[in-house]
Amino acid sequence: VTWRFALEEIEGSVQHVYANELKERIESISDGNIELDVFPYGSLGTSAQLTELTQDGSVHLAFASPGHLADTIPEVGVFTLHFVLSDHKEVNRDLLASDQLLDLFSAPYAEHNMKLLGFVPEGWMVWTANKPLRRPEDFQGLKIRTMTANLAAEAYRAYGADPQPTPYSQVYSDLQLQRIDGQANPVFAIEEMGFYEVQSTMTFARPAQFIASVVSNREWYEALPGEQQQWLDDALAKVAQQIYRKQAELNESRLLKITEDSNISLVRLTEEERERFREASLSARDTYVERAGDRAENILNTMLDMIATREQELAG
Ligand code: 6CS
8 A cells, every 4th residue: 555645845945854864664564565655845836735635535544734724724824923932942842752742732633634644843933034133023025925824914014024925836936036034943944944044034033943743634644554553552552752853853954054155144133132122022822812712711821830840840
């Protein structure tokens, strides 16, 4: 049999590394009886189209980014909000790997015919533009590209920006043609998509991590023979551990490449500067709760509690 796995990123990306690790494990444990075909971004359509292909079973496994998926599953919009995650690596890692978090989202995904298999952190979002973005005021009127879901725009609307929802594949040309002024993505993506070639400044504010969800078609997953489902679950758990380290390495090495290849300026915000963004970001939480409803409110509050509890444990 063949399992089809669709990515929202190109070859060499974090998602591609993840998919190749999964492929190796599945093909080896099944003695080659299962073949895992990986489709990098560009082969099957936009992120929103990949989600549709997963829902109708044309692809079995896929990545789905909250910033695109929130039009279908508003609850995942929580990952587009700023300053929700901790400044402590361990806290975020434990949160994203926890069954408690997966459980919170399993019903919303299942209602849309998807089985949520895991969350994959891919690194801090870094802002690029043709100027430094040190204060919320610097976003005033800025045409910042956001992922395509309505909710994804709200974090930037809170800073006074003029968000431009845009599919991933169109970002480079829109920057080049100056139809947009800036965008946000982890470092590895800024490098492999070439965004640094058409922007003057990278601003490091650590507002949010880029977090992707790994999903499968629900009926496909449920109909898998028991042994195959176990293989998949085991392989996913192992790859989840590997990818955490790999994404950190990739983000580091790609930053070196960017600075070697270009004269882009790197701006790192101070804690005081970050604090002003944090305050300005809070109104977007209200918008999220208003639009996404009670279940979303519970998700946000539970996440904030989990983070605070873990931070206290670490401090004490
Ligand atoms: O910005 C985006 O749309 C995309 N960014 C990354 C790093 N992965 C997939 C996502 O669709």
